[in-house]
Amino acid sequence: MGPHADKQRWGARVVVLVPYLWLALFFLAPFVIVLKISLSQAALAQPPYLPVLDLAAGWAGLKEFVAQLSADSFRLLASDTIYLLSYFKSLEVAAVSTAILVLIGYPVAYGITRTPRAWQPLLVMAIILPFWTSFLIRVYAWINILQRDGLLNDVIMRLHVIDAPVAWLSSDTAIYIGMVYSYLPFMVLPLYATLEKVDESLLEAAADLGCPRWKTFWLVTFPLSLPGLAAGALLSFIPIIGEFVIPDLLGGSETLMIGQTLWTEFFSNRDWPVASAIAIALLMLLLVPILFYERLQQRSLEGKR
Amino acid sequence: MADDGEAAQKRAASEKPLLVRFDAVGKRFGPIAAIDALTLEIAQGEFFALLGPSGCGKTTLLRLLAGFERPSEGKILLDGEDIAAVPPHRRPVNMMFQSYALFPHLTVEGNIAFGLRQENVSRADIAERVAEMLTLTRLQGFGGRRIDQLSGGQRQRVALARSLIKRPRVLLLDEPLAALDKKLRAETQFELMELQRKLGTTFVIVTHDQEEAMIVADRIAVMDRGRLMQVAPPAEIYERPNSRWVADFIGEVTLVEGRMAAGTIIGTALGQLRVADIGVAKAGDPVWLALRPEKISMSTERPNGERNAIAGTVFEIGYRGDMSIYKVRLADRSLMKVALANMSARGTGRVAVDDLVWLSWPPDAGVVLTG
Amino acid sequence: MQRGASHFNIASVALGLAFLYLPIGILVIFSFNASRLVTIWGGWSLTWYRELLHDDAVLQAAWISLRVAALSATAATILGTLAAVVLARMGRFRGRLLFSGMIYAPLVMPEVITGLSLLLLFVAFNVDRGFWTIVIAHTTLTMCFVTVIVQSRLVDFDRDLEEAAMDLGCPPFKTFLTITLPLIAPAIAAGWMLAFSLSLDDLVIASFTTGPGATTLPIRIYSEVRMGVKPEINAVCTIMIAVVALGTIAASLMVKRGVVRRERAALGAQV
Numbered sequence: 001m002g003p004h005a006d007k008q009r010w011g012a013r014v015v016v017l018v019p020y021l022w023l024a025l026f027f028l029a030p031f032v033i034v035l036k037i038s039l040s041q042a043a044l045a046q047p048p049y050l051p052v053l054d055l056a057a058g059w060a061g062l063k064e065f066v067a068q069l070s071a072d073s074f075r076l077l078a079s080d081t082i083y084l085l086s087y088f089k090s091l092e093v094a095a096v097s098t099a100i101l102v103l104i105g106y107p108v109a110y111g112i113t114r115t116p117r118a119w120q121p122l123l124v125m126a127i128i129l130p131f132w133t134s135f136l137i138r139v140y141a142w143i144n145i146l147q148r149d150g151l152l153n154d155v156i157m158r159l160h161v162i163d164a165p166v167a168w169l170s171s172d173t174a175i176y177i178g179m180v181y182s183y184l185p186f187m188v189l190p191l192y193a194t195l196e197k198v199d200e201s202l203l204e205a206a207a208d209l210g211c212p213r214w215k216t217f218w219l220v221t222f223p224l225s226l227p228g229l230a231a232g233a234l235l236s237f238i239p240i241i242g243e244f245v246i247p248d249l250l251g252g253s254e255t256l257m258i259g260q261t262l263w264t265e266f267f268s269n270r271d272w273p274v275a276s277a278i279a280i281a282l283l284m285l286l287l288v289p290i291l292f293y294e295r296l297q298q299r300s301l302e303g304k305r
Numbered sequence: 306m307a308d309d310g311e312a313a314q315k316r317a318a319s320e321k322p323l324l325v326r327f328d329a330v331g332k333r334f335g336p337i338a339a340i341d342a343l344t345l346e347i348a349q350g351e352f353f354a355l356l357g358p359s360g361c362g363k364t365t366l367l368r369l370l371a372g373f374e375r376p377s378e379g380k381i382l383l384d385g386e387d388i389a390a391v392p393p394h395r396r397p398v399n400m401m402f403q404s405y406a407l408f409p410h411l412t413v414e415g416n417i418a419f420g421l422r423q424e425n426v427s428r429a430d431i432a433e434r435v436a437e438m439l440t441l442t443r444l445q446g447f448g449g450r451r452i453d454q455l456s457g458g459q460r461q462r463v464a465l466a467r468s469l470i471k472r473p474r475v476l477l478l479d480e481p482l483a484a485l486d487k488k489l490r491a492e493t494q495f496e497l498m499e500l501q502r503k504l505g506t507t508f509v510i511v512t513h514d515q516e517e518a519m520i521v522a523d524r525i526a527v528m529d530r531g532r533l534m535q536v537a538p539p540a541e542i543y544e545r546p547n548s549r550w551v552a553d554f555i556g557e558v559t560l561v562e563g564r565m566a567a568g569t570i571i572g573t574a575l576g577q578l579r580v581a582d583i584g585v586a587k588a589g590d591p592v593w594l595a596l597r598p599e600k601i602s603m604s605t606e607r608p609n610g611e612r613n614a615i616a617g618t619v620f621e622i623g624y625r626g627d628m629s630i631y632k633v634r635l636a637d638r639s640l641m642k643v644a645l646a647n648m649s650a651r652g653t654g655r656v657a658v659d660d661l662v663w664l665s666w667p668p669d670a671g672v673v674l675t676g
Numbered sequence: 677m678q679r680g681a682s683h684f685n686i687a688s689v690a691l692g693l694a695f696l697y698l699p700i701g702i703l704v705i706f707s708f709n710a711s712r713l714v715t716i717w718g719g720w721s722l723t724w725y726r727e728l729l730h731d732d733a734v735l736q737a738a739w740i741s742l743r744v745a746a747l748s749a750t751a752a753t754i755l756g757t758l759a760a761v762v763l764a765r766m767g768r769f770r771g772r773l774l775f776s777g778m779i780y781a782p783l784v785m786p787e788v789i790t791g792l793s794l795l796l797l798f799v800a801f802n803v804d805r806g807f808w809t810i811v812i813a814h815t816t817l818t819m820c821f822v823t824v825i826v827q828s829r830l831v832d833f834d835r836d837l838e839e840a841a842m843d844l845g846c847p848p849f850k851t852f853l854t855i856t857l858p859l860i861a862p863a864i865a866a867g868w869m870l871a872f873s874l875s876l877d878d879l880v881i882a883s884f885t886t887g888p889g890a891t892t893l894p895i896r897i898y899s900e901v902r903m904g905v906k907p908e909i910n911a912v913c914t915i916m917i918a919v920v921a922l923g924t925i926a927a928s929l930m931v932k933r934g935v936v937r938r939e940r941a942a943l944g945a946q947v
Contacts, residue, residue: 097902108692112689115685127696134913135878136877136898137924181699207374208468209471212392224409238784249433294777
């Protein structure tokens with residue numbers, strides 16, 4: 001083998017270790033800390049929680065640390081209905097938004113694959129471009145349109161559809177519009193990528209065997225697009241559950257989504273343990289869909305290699 | 306040349322009823338004419354081959370028949386009716402794709418039954434016919450397998466089964482054996498022939514492999530740049546090519562240039578050569594004598610008698626196992642190809658490079674070509 | 677044969693694009709509106725842009741955002757490309773499953789969770805929050821997006837080119853630098869741009885991990901927006917849109933020209 005091969009192997013190790021360690025430190029490790037904080041108690045101190053792990057105190061310090069841990073925050077979550085309602089609200093909004101995204105996103109993605117090849121990259125760019133302008137800006141743009149004295153009311157009043165301005169903002173409708181608007185590229189892109197790969201000869205074979213166009217779509221194209229559809233759905237559903245900005249700016253104050261609840265607990269109530277508990281519970285809730293998404297990605301990675 | 310083609314077609318077609326007729330069909334892609342004013346007849350029950358170099362239009366012709374392309378001019382008649390406007394899913398024509406185009410999300414059974422499910426065939430009938438197909442293509446027991454679990458040869462048979470189950474009037478095969486190795490290809494060629502004989506279905510195969518076309522086909526259409534060069538049974542194309550192009554395209558050949566003299570003599574740089582049939586050539590015409598390498602004998606002494614004989618030096622020997630191809634340099638610096646079976650186990654036997662040899666052939670061994 | 681787009685197909689795409697661009701278009705137009713109100717058109721005017729120039733807070737925030745975005749995008753691109761190489765080129769190794777899990781999880785993880793967890797990490801280690809904690813946070817989040825883009829390009833990359841180079845005597849690492857990297861440069865550039873935009877745009881994570889003196893533009897905009905629609909915000913948003921749009925176009929033109937030049941060079945190097 002010799003020194004050259006060893007050098008190569010060390011080089012490979014460095015390449016793996018650098019991103020690995022970064023992610024382990026800044027992505028994985030923090031979750032452990034969140035778990036720990038969720039088991040702590042709020043305190044008027046800096047940092048605002050107890051107990052604080054003092055490694056200098058040695059084994060005794062550790063024992064005292066564990067003794068002071070409590071599941072109070074979790075008990076609070078389970079007992080106070082406001083939290084449960086937030087979780088349900090989030091699930092509801094995510095489910096409905098994802099459904100709307102599929103209904104709107106699929107025709108758009110499919111439509112792009114039917115246009116001439118030369119246009120497709122441009123159209124895909126056109127879908128992505130708004131995404132690269134500020135998320136906040138785009139939500140803000142909808143405020144412009146949906147507010148009481150905003151454009152939508154102005155237009156439909158001028159068309160005499162209604163007499164008095166409707167409160168579009170501060171409603172679930174506004175939230176749905178905002179969600180669909182912001183997550184549309186996440187649905188369209190993976191779906192387009194999968195649809196685009198469907199081999200043309202498969203479509204010809206289906207036609208040759210007796211399928212008119214709609215049947216070819218339903219029996220061949222659609223089943224083959226399911227992985228892309230699943231990816232798009234998960235890329236929308238999971239983050240939407242934890243969304244904060246959209247419900248905060250466009251929604252009303254009746255029911256909060258879980259992202260808002262977490263934000264409030266943290267910034268307004270300064271209750272770090274409860275906020276952490278909310279985060280842990282949310283993570284548990286999302287574990288299954290996240291693992292499902294991971295499986296999907298692994299399978300497509302294997303397929304390519 | 307066109308007349309010769311039509312006549313030959315009519316001769317063959319009169320034995321079997323006509324099924325497909327391409328009537329002055331043309332197909333343009335932008336400024337390029339892939340097919341140019343082509344007229345062709347295919348009889349029922351024939352195993353017909355479209356043969357030619359890449360870009361000759363053979364695949365385009367196949368796709369026109371399948372319905373994936375529409376002709377720019379002309380008519381395509383199936384059983385006497387113009388089908389140019391009929392979409393592919395309504396034509397009684399099925400195709401076996403070069404890439405097989407098997408549906409990855411369906412099992413073997415799902416793929417084969419797919420075509421029948423688009424018709425109003427009962428579940429029981431579908432099951433029966435699928436079982437029949439599986440037996441016919443030697444895939445019994447494979448019904449539940451997924452496509453990615455199959456070997457190349459097995460996939461090819463699934464593709465075949467899928468395209469035959471609807472009992473089409475014409476089965477189109479687009480380079481079906483291209484992906485198989487030599488041995489499997491040879492076996493499958495005979496299987497295809499047997500299948501075609503058994504079913505009586507008209508097969509139209511596109512291939513660039515001459516040997517394959519000659520083995521399987523009842524008639525071959527040789528194409529070049531969108532035009533038909535010759536349409537005839539394999540033996541006729543090989544032994545009686547109608548042009549230098551066809552003679553050169555099929556198999557090995559030596560073309561000797563000369564001028565038609567009186568009677569059956571051609572004057573060439575190698576001397577006066579005697580031929581048996583001068584075809585359409587007239588005295589004084591420039592002609593070419595096409596000689597197939599297996600028709601020429603090689604000896605160390607000058608042969609007697611009616612045979613044409615010329616001397617030469619062995620330039621190169623290509624050993625092929627069953628036979629050897631000798632390239633012999635003649636007096637006028639040209640090369641003549643001679644194919645001899647390796648009769649003894651000692652390889653090329655007694656002849657070696659740079660040896661002086663005599664090449665001879667009977668007057669009826671060559672074909673006189675005027676174009 | 678199947679290339680024909682039906683009316684429905686064209687309508688879907690057109691409506692989809694209209695839906696996406698309409699609000700932005702309105703926002704841009706009304707940034708030039710002389711009147712304060714959205715419903716009254718007061719004529720074309722640059723008032724709000726002028727007001728913007730005097731708004732130090734907003735300008736400061738924009739400057740901070742740009743610096744954070746540039747730094748984190750660059751770091752994310754380096755780390756993300758390394759991770760992509762690992763996923764695409766290295767076979768099975770111990771911990772690969774965990775590694776790819778860590779790459780794909782941030783893509784779907786709600787930002788409130790990642791923001792909170794990073795903040796708690798910084799607090800636990802007594803790190804002062806401010807400019808650099810935001811940079812670290814953004815790097816961590818956006819590197820995963822870079823990985824996904826670069827990895828998918830690497831997988832499609834023609835390995836024959838690498839093998840040809842090695843056959844001609846080029847060691848693997850050098851092959852990667854001189855052959856592979858230049859040819860996947862567009863994907864890396866796209867990754868950088870995406871990381872830059874995500875960072876510029878992020879509100880939630882920045883809010884959690886920020887500190888005194890490190891107010892980013894989204895944080896600033898958010899606090900203003902909570903108090904109602906202000907036309908200056910329209911103006912700053914329009915500027916941001918213009919910057920991103922021009923940047924994207926410039927980048928794609930540059931990349932296209934660069935790719936052609938490099939591909940010619942790469943081919944030349946092998947001849």
